Amino acid sequence: MKISTTTHRRRTSGAATLAAVLALTATACGDDGSGTAGAKGNEGSGKGEITFWDNNGGVRTDIWKQVIADFEKKYPDIKVNYVGIPAASAQSKYDTAIQGGGLPDVGGVGTAMLAEVAVQGALEPLDSRLDKSSLHGRLGQKLLDSSRAAGGGDKLYQVPTSVNNGTLWYRTDLFKSAGLDAPTTWSKFYTAADKLTDSGKNKFGFTIRGGTGSIAPALDAVYGQTGISSFWSGDKTTVNDPKNVAALAKYVALYKKDTPSADLNNDFTKMVAQWDSGSIGMLSHNLGSYQDHLKALGADKFRGIPNPTMDDGKRVQVSNPVDGLSLFKASKNKAAAWKFIEFAVSAEENSKFNESAGQVPANTEAAKAAWVQKAEPTKLAAEALNGADTTIVQLPYYLPDWNTISKSDNEPEFQKLLLGKITAKAFLDKIADELNAAQADWKQRTKS
Incomplete structure (x- = not known):
């Protein structure tokens, strides 16, 4: 097959990009725990401070601050430091932190950039945590499938919060x-x-x-x-x-x-x-x-x-691209960060978040909320996404x-x-x- 010059440039560029990503992974594996990709972090006390990066800062800032206020009311021994990052610069912000340190404990990572962040060794696999969580069985299976597929394999690196349709x-x-x-x-x-x-x-x-x-x-x-x-x-x-x-x-x-x-x-x-x-x-x-x-x-x-x-x-x-929350491997307080993820994707908070965002909740209980039932397009979208007869063709994000x-x-x-x-x-x-x-x-x- 003859490859056009444009196609050849694209393939060369793509290969170089992936090679650079994998090189970063290898470099990070020797990390000393300062918050770069390879740092193992630890569970921590489940109390104290955690940092959360919102990957759609400005657009979602107000609703995330409401969720954080609710969380800190329930868990007064945990303080969440909010950092809003505009969507257009989120990928580069994560890439810079993976190389140089300063990754958050938990952050918003959409499916469009999930694999690139995961392949650099920055994210904690979440399957075992989810299995033991109050969220187990309460998230749309098709959304979980999309999250796993976007991560490049069978591991779950993102707890879905929202999806469009x-x-x-x-x-x-x-x-x-x-x-x-x-x-x-x-x-x-x-x-x-x-x-x-x-x-x-x-x-x-x-x-x-x-x-x-x-x-x-x-x-x-x-x-x-x-x-x-x-x-x-x-x-x-x-x-x-x-x-x-x-x-x-x-x-x-x-x-x-x-x-x-x-x-x-x-x-x-x-x-x-x-x-x-x-x-x-x-x-x-x-x-x-x-x-x-x-x-x-x-x-x-x-x-x-x-x-x-x-x-x-x-x-x-x-x-469709799935929005979600990821736990960073370098976190030194994974227990508190995971509590935040669980809380943010609980039925009440996930409903509140998606009513503001105008998207379909990932939590299946939240998808039954009164506001969803009143907004017919959202209600029908939720039914289609969670329907037993719906087949989702996973695009290769x-x-x-x-x-x-x-x-x-x-x-x-x-x-x-x-x-x-x-x-x-x-x-x-x-x-x-x-x-x-x-x-x-x-x-x-x-x-x-």
């Missing part, structure tokens, strides 16, 4: 006027997209994401249609399976036929604003835009449901090259696909080649 927002008023059923299956979705479109009057059945962030929702639509239940078959990705190719071709054929042409460059902000202000029937986004829709349309003109199922009712969806492959490398290619300049097969074959190479690199280097 793909949501199909649709205009109930437009559907009622057209005599359409709710778009609960992919067949009903495509029927509605066609019937609600009158391009001459600037009315469209759907808005498709063509700009930044376009690939993840496209993959969600593809796997949701085909029902293929795993991202890998052995060491090869299923992304370019012929069924997925056909599903993607059908999905992108909506562009300009049943969607506005402006969709080509729309990121989520522009796409949401366009849907809220226009006469478009459906929008695929996540729970995060609920308040925007409520403000723009009013509660009686729209509804948010989980992405469509197959016609037989089978639900397959790709994994653990690959150092995942963000590059799924974003900067191939978002311009997705735009070419929408414009008909390349085929769905060529698009998915390119991604598959890159993913297979990244997976092989990861396996080889983690072995060594």
Whole structure:
């Protein structure tokens, strides 16, 4: 197979990044316990001070301070030092501390950076602690599976707190006027997209994401249609399976036929604003835009449901990034840090946190809270995520090259696909080649 210059640069860069990460791990293994990655730390007294890093500082500061106040009221012999870190700089902040010391006792670590922090030896495996914890059996199993997968293996390095979910927002008023059923299956979705479109009057059945962030929702639509239940078959990705190719071709054929042409460059902000202000029937986004829709349309003109199922009712969806808390191996007071994690993810606190964050609680008891039941999109998302009939296709967040492959490398290619300049097969074959190479690199280097 001929490898393009761009692909070769990406692979070389990815290999160098992982090599550097593993080199840091090796260096840290000789640590003296000053708070770098290899430090073993100790359990401590379970009292005293601990430091907590919030990986979404500013956005989540107020609610975390409420949780901390509640914790310190229950455990007056433990003081939590809060450090808020903006999400954009969280990864570099952790990397710097892993090399030079100063890691927290406990910190927010999302799945997008979990593997990189874990592979540097910075995180404490949490399986045995969770087994003995009051949280045991009270966290969504599919979220735990996502956390383990994002960590690069079978060990749990993150206790999940929250997750978002793909949501199909649709205009109930437009559907009622057209005599359409709710778009609960992919067949009903495509029927509605066609019937609600009158391009001459600037009315469209759907808005498709063509700009930044376009690939993840496209993959969600593809796997949701085909029902293929795993991202890998052995060491090869299923992304370019012929069924997925056909599903993607059908999905992108909506562009300009049943969607506005402006969709080509729309990121989520522009796409949401366009849907809220226009006469478009459906929008695929996540729970995060609920308040925007409520403000723009009013509660009686729209509804948010989980992405469509197959016609037989089978639900397959790709994994969403999971937010969570991790215990750092270098902590000298792991007992107190673990108490904080247990408390923060308990039913009452996890409910309070996610009501503020607008996400689905990881604690299954919290997912039954009154506010969830009143917010139908969140309620339906929680039921889908925890449903026995839901299959989650785990995206490979653990690959150092995942963000590059799924974003900067191939978002311009997705735009070419929408414009008909390349085929769905060529698009998915390119991604598959890159993913297979990244997976092989990861396996080889983690072995060594």
